[in-house]
Amino acid sequence: MTRTGPGRMFDASHMPQSALGGAVFDGFARVQEIGPLGMISLRCALDHPACPAAVQAAVGLGLPAQRRIIMDGQRAVGWMSPDELLLILPYADAAAALQRIAAALDGVHHLAVDVSDARAVFRITGPRADQVLTKLCPVDLAALAPDELRRTRAAQVAAAFWREGDGYTLVSFRSVAGYVMGLLSHSAQRGSELG
Amino acid sequence: MLTLECPYCGVKAEETELTPGYEAHLKRFGPGSSDDDFESYMFARKNPKGVHFERWRHAYGCGKWFLAARCTVTLEVFGTYPAQLGEPPADIIAKITAKRPGWEGYK
Numbered sequence: 186m187t188r189t190g191p192g193r194m195f196d197a198s199h200m201p202q203s204a205l206g207g208a209v210f211d212g213f214a215r216v217q218e219i220g221p222l223g224m225i226s227l228r229c230a231l232d233h234p235a236c237p238a239a240v241q242a243a244v245g246l247g248l249p250a251q252r253r254i255i256m257d258g259q260r261a262v263g264w265m266s267p268d269e270l271l272l273i274l275p276y277a278d279a280a281a282a283l284q285r286i287a288a289a290l291d292g293v294h295h296l297a298v299d300v301s302d303a304r305a306v307f308r309i310t311g312p313r314a315d316q317v318l319t320k321l322c323p324v325d326l327a328a329l330a331p332d333e334l335r336r337t338r339a340a341q342v343a344a345a346f347w348r349e350g351d352g353y354t355l356v357s358f359r360s361v362a363g364y365v366m367g368l369l370s371h372s373a374q375r376g377s378e379l380g
Numbered sequence: 381m382l383t384l385e386c387p388y389c390g391v392k393a394e395e396t397e398l399t400p401g402y403e404a405h406l407k408r409f410g411p412g413s414s415d416d417d418f419e420s421y422m423f424a425r426k427n428p429k430g431v432h433f434e435r436w437r438h439a440y441g442c443g444k445w446f447l448a449a450r451c452t453v454t455l456e457v458f459g460t461y462p463a464q465l466g467e468p469p470a471d472i473i474a475k476i477t478a479k480r481p482g483w484e485g486y487k
């Protein structure tokens with residue numbers, strides 16, 4: 186894949202496209218496909234002394250505790266598993282962040298991959314946003330911590346979500362973006378509110 | 381419905397977030413073993429009516445394999461523990477022994 190970069194002519198055909206072009210559904214909650222976001226999957230021993238410096242160099246944030254996400258503006262670090270973090274940053278910054286990670290973890294067993302183009306991202310907002318997810322995910326949202334990153338399934342596909350602003354941000358694989366948009370929209374249909 | 385707490389990420393995972401891995405603590409017999417040992421490793425399972433030790437994978441979550449002790453009759457869960465442990469932790473054994481007097485042990 187060709188990418189625009191320093192010294193290269195600007196070419197609109199190389200601009201990143203989100204999976205669904207920013208599709209929106211307005212029901213009892215609002216569903217919107219957003220992005221593309223820069224996302225890096227970083228796998229390494231999180232207790233390795235070099236790990237915090239690598240994350241700091243990549244997105245300027247510290248290490249999240251188990252199942253937590255640290256957010257600051259357009260950047261975030263989420264705890265995905267005992268040896269995996271999800272780094273979120275502006276799409277255009279991913280390549281440079283990967284280089285900084287490689288430098289910080291030189292000689293340390295790790296894996297850092299730009300997964301920006303492998304993901305789709307959705308916002309579910311409004312006072313009843315939780316009901317949209319409650320119908321799709323086997324998760325007790327009332328017990329979800331404010332800064333918790335929950336990996337689970339949305340109907341038949343893997344998903345991860347967390348609270349953000351007046352709703353939730355949900356990440357799925359890009360290959361199932363249309364399916365997830367359909368699920369969320371159906372779940373948010375007016376007249377299907379819970380309680 | 382079965383709910384198992386993943387010992388790696390702490391999520392109380394509902395059964396549909398997990399992938400079953402069947403009986404835990406099998407001793408592997410590979411190349412060079414006798415036919416009988418290999419056959420029993422491949423095919424013979426306890427399939428007990430009662431206390432059972434199982435492998436589960438937190439598939440729709442952190443992705444890790446873990447082990448669980450539960451009762452196949454009542455679905456009572458005695459505990460979960462990391463797959464790196466070669467045998468069930470003492471506290472889980474004690475809990476089972478207290479609740480199931482006469483239990484013959486996990487081996």
Ligand SMILES: [Zn+2]
Nearest residue numbers: 386389438442
């Ligand atoms: Zn887990």
